[in-house]
Amino acid sequence: MRLSSFLLLSALIVTSIIFWLFPASIKAVGFVTLLWSFLMLSSLGNLIGILEKNSAHFSGISYLPSRILGAMSHQKHKTHKAHLLNIFRAPVALYLSCGLAYIAWGLYITLNSNIPETLQGILSNTQILLDEDTMSVRAIIDPYAHTYIAHICMLITTGFIFIIGILKTAPSENNKALLTALAGLFITHWTAALISSLPIENPIASLSTFQDIHTGWHTAELLASLQTNISTSYSLLTQRIIEAGWVGTFILYTGALLLISSFLRRISRKSTEAHNRFYAIGALTTLSMLLIADIAFSAQSAALPALWLSGWALIACLWQTTTPIKQKRSNTN
């Protein structure tokens, strides 16, 4: 296993341990985000160098000062690592754009939530007379600021893991050790989630019993505790539809759909080698298992964050492995 692959795997194991030791802890999300942000920053540094060298190689023009290029000279003997530029390909860019669009939409819905009115009613019913400041929207939103930020951090971390997964995987090389380890980690998490969280009784029926109320992040739990037509046991998909509405959920899942179409294209392509076709089928299976976890497992399960992150790391590695290598162009000057 290459050193960079080992780094990716180690970081994922550390992430899993943090989530196992501190389930449902907001500080655990903070530490995991910190870890992956630092890894992403270091990967960005490498990526800038590779981008620069490839640009200079293909066009003969350099956009970096010679001083910085000189500092990079120790890498000159290496290949241009053009395969790392796969993160700029359309499916990845669209997948990440969908994630960012979901964050924007979720924030909009959350900040325009009708939950404060609901809470106002509840508090009035308990005959607690609080002052105007306490009853203001800001006072209701503020207590959950940590939860909103943790939610955004999880989404950004998923994106980072996807990018780092691509960057740390060599294309069409022997990635068997890395892929086996990642698949093992993913299956372990999936099994743990299956055992630890009782699957909700009738997930399809539970999807159709509620209205599209899109009340903002962290409100499904709130509404369930207030018993406003929402069962206390709901899936992650149900939670997303409650909180971000059908539109938000569609935006989020569009990213996955784009990747599915990308894998399907690779499977159907005649030039795809047999082992890559096998990996692409593996990626589709992983995506299906993630979807099953979204629909059938209880959203309150503590095993879901680690399952989610390890699943996307595996998909990223499979995507990079199955990406066909582009032939090097000659100098285009």
Add this chain to the structure above:
Amino acid sequence: MHNAHKWRLVSLYTLFFLCVAALTSALYLIVFETADQRAAWSYETGNAYMDFLKESPDLSLQEQQQATHSAYNAYRDAVRYAPLESTYRDALNNIQKPEQFK
């Protein structure tokens, strides 16, 4: 500059700003207390004032009012940070409000 190269630079800048945003958010989550923790701390403070009142029968009326007022404020903060926690709401409901002092 080549269009593809421009696009890549924009993506890199976006990723960089996302990194900075994620780092800041992570530090916020790690360093600052959550609302639940602040609510629990306020509730404990309110309880401490109430215990002090019970254990100090020699307090003057003004001192009793001040301690009750402080306990009320602490319980109110607890409800403010955790509006749905019934323990905090009950504590607030069971305490004399400042405007009820004569």
